[in-house]
Amino acid sequence: MALLETIHSPADIKKLSLDELAALSREIRSLLVQVVSRNGGHLSSNLGAVDLTLALHRVFDAPRDKIIWDIGHQCYTHKIVTGRRERIGTIRKRGGLLGFPDREESEYDVLNTGHASTSLGFASGLAIARDRRGETQHIVAVIGDGALTGGVALEALNHIGQVKQRLIIVLNDNKMSIAPNVGGISRHLNYLAAGRPYIRMKEVIQNVLKAIPGVGRTLFELAKKIEVLMRTLMVPGSLFDELGIKYIGPINGHSFRDLLKELESAKKYDYPVLLHVVTRKGEGYEPASDDPSSFHSSAPFNIENGKFLGREQGLSYSEVFGRSVRRLVAADRRFIALTAAMPEGTGLDAVQKEFPENFFDVGIAEQYMFDFAGGLALGGFRPVLGVYSTFLQRAIDQVIHDVALMRLPLLIGLDRAGLVGGDGPTHQGIYDIALLQPVPGIVLMAPKDENELQHMVYTASRLERPVFIRFPKEPGRGVPLDEEFRELPLGRAEVLRRGDRVLLLAVGPLTCRALAAAEKLAREDGIEATVVNMRFLKPLDLEQVFSLAADVGKIVTIEDGTVRGGFASIIRGEFQAIGDRRHEFLALGVGEGDVPLASREELLAHFGLDAAGIYRSVKAFVQEQ
Ligand SMILES: Cc1ncc(C[n+]2csc(CCOP(=O)(O)OP(=O)(O)O)c2C)c(N)n1
Structure with missing residues (x-):
C-alpha cells in the first residue's frame, strides 16, 4: 500500500x-x-x-x-x-x-x-x-x-x-x-x-477519406464541416x-x-x-463485476472465491414474503408484484423469475409505484408491492391521497421495518407505524415470525382495502412454515401467555423477545406477565387489550419503532380516550434522536429491546412502588 x-x-x-x-x-x-x-x-x-x-x-x-x-x-x-x-x-x-x-x-x-x-x-x-x-x-x-x-x-x-x-x-x-x-x-x-449515429458516421467518413491516397487537407476539412451540418440536421439531441x-x-x-x-x-x-x-x-474484482447485484450490498465474503460467509440457515422474512406472493400469483394471475428497483431485496425476484408477466420493476420510483399500483387496482388487478419501510417515506402522499382515500386494495410488504443494522440513520424503518396510524381505512399488521408472515400475506390478499405488513431485516426464527395458508381473524391479537402482574403488548418480531423476557421474569423473580402478540396495529384489538388490562395495573408497550406517535402513543391515547387513570405505562421502543450505527442486534440491545433489555425494564417497572 x-x-x-x-x-x-x-x-x-x-x-x-x-x-x-x-x-x-x-x-x-x-x-x-x-x-x-x-x-x-x-x-x-x-x-x-x-x-x-x-x-x-x-x-x-x-x-x-x-x-x-x-x-x-x-x-x-x-x-x-x-x-x-x-x-x-x-x-x-x-x-x-x-x-x-x-x-x-x-x-x-x-x-x-x-x-x-x-x-x-x-x-x-x-x-x-x-x-x-x-x-x-x-x-x-x-x-x-x-x-x-x-x-x-x-x-x-x-x-x-x-x-x-x-x-x-x-x-x-x-x-x-x-x-x-x-x-x-x-x-x-x-x-x-x-x-450517437453521427459519431459513428464521422468515423466512417474520416476513415474512408484517409484511406484514399492523395486526398488533400481541403477535402478533409470540407468533410468535417459536412459532418457538423449532418449532426445538426439528422441526429436527435x-x-x-x-x-x-x-x-x-x-x-x-x-x-x-x-x-x-x-x-x-x-x-x-x-x-x-x-x-x-x-x-x-x-470493476477490478471479478466476482463483483460478474455479479454486481449480489455485491451491491454485500455480506462478508471469502476474497479468494467470492463466496458469501455466514449466510443464515433458513429463510429470511423477505424470502418468505416473495415466496408467499409467488403462491398468490400462481393461484390467481390478477396478483401483480411491483418493486421500485429492489427485486432481490424484497424477495419479489421469486415472482419475476417464474411469472415475468406478473412482475414490474419501475425503477427507483416509489411514488410512481403507488400510483401505478392504484391504476392496476382500479383496472381490476391486485397489486402487491415490496418496499423497504424507509423508502415508503417517499410515497406517503400517494398512500394517503391516492390509495387510502379510495380504499384501493393494494397489498404492501414493508421490508426492513424497525431497526436496521449496518446502514445507519438514513435506513431505519422506525417511522412507518407513526406515519400510517392516522391513515383512514388501511390495515397494518406485523408478524411475530416468518410463518405468521405468510398467513398475513394470504389474509391481506383476501381484504378489499390497502393492507401493509411490516417485517424486519433479521434472520427468520427458523420456525416450520405451514403448508396451507391460513386466514387470520382481522383485528384480533394473540395472547401467548397469561399472568397477573403486568401486561406486555408486543409488536412483530419483538413478541418472541418479550415472551423470553416473561419466562425469565416468572422463573427468576416470580413475576407473571401476560404477553400479547398484537398482530394488528390497525385495526387494534382494543376489546382484548382493555379486557386483559382489567386484571393488571401496569402495561408495557414493546415496539421496534419510534415511541413518539408510534404504538406506545396509540395505546396510551386509547386508554386516555376512555378516561382511564388506573394504569401505569412503560414504553419500550426507539426514543427521539438519531439511531447510531450498529448491527441490528446491537441496536436492539442499545434501545433495551432485546430479551435481556425487556426483562430488565419490566422487572424494574413492576418492582417500582
Ligand atoms: C428512494 C430510494 N429507493 C431505493 C433505494 C435503494 N438503492 C440503493 S442504491 C440503489 C441503486 C442505485 O443505482 P445507481 O444510482 O445507478 O448507483 P450504482 O449503485 O449503480 O452506482 C438503490 C435502488 C434508495 N437508496 N433510495
Missing part, C-alpha cells in the same frame, strides 16, 4: 502522474475488497467509482468545491482520500465510519444521504446560493443512472434546465441500479453511451440538451486521461453541464 499511505488529503492526489493514479486506484480497490469482505458493504458500486472519485478530487478543490454524492453508498474512496483512510476498516461497524456521507464526520461530506435522487436538488440550491453570495466555487453532483430514474432527480433536471445556474452533473452510468437498470431513460443513456443542460460524453470512466480532460473542460461553462461517465460496476 505504498502510494496510498502518502495520501492524507485530496491535495496529495494532485501531485500524482497518470501512472501513479492508476497504481493508487489498484491499491484502493484491493483495500475496498479487503474491508468489505470483512464488514460487508456496497462493494460493486464503490469499485466502479474509484477512478471517477480520484479524478474528481484531482480536478476539483474540495472542500471548497462541493462534491455531492447521490445516495452516497459509493463514497468509500472519497472517505479514504479525505483523511479517513486509517478508519476505513471500521466502516459500517459500531462506532466506526458510516457507509454513507456524513456532515458530522467530515467537512468534505456536503450532504447526509442514503435515499436516492436528492443530489440534483441540493446542487441546484447550493449553486444559486453561491451565486447570490458572489462566490465562485464549483458545485458537482455525482448521480448514478439508477438514481436518475427517481422522480425528484427528474424534477431537478427540469428546473435546472430553466434556471441555468452554473453547476456540473456527473452521471455515473454503469447500466445498473441494484439489478440492471430499467426504463426509457436508461435506454436513452445506452444510446448515448454507444456513441440528448435528452439533457433538450432540457437545457449541456451534454458532454460519453466518457470512459476508467481512463484517467479522458476523465481529467473532460472534468477540467466542464469547469469552463457558466451554465449547467452533464458529463456522461461510463463505468463498470464491480
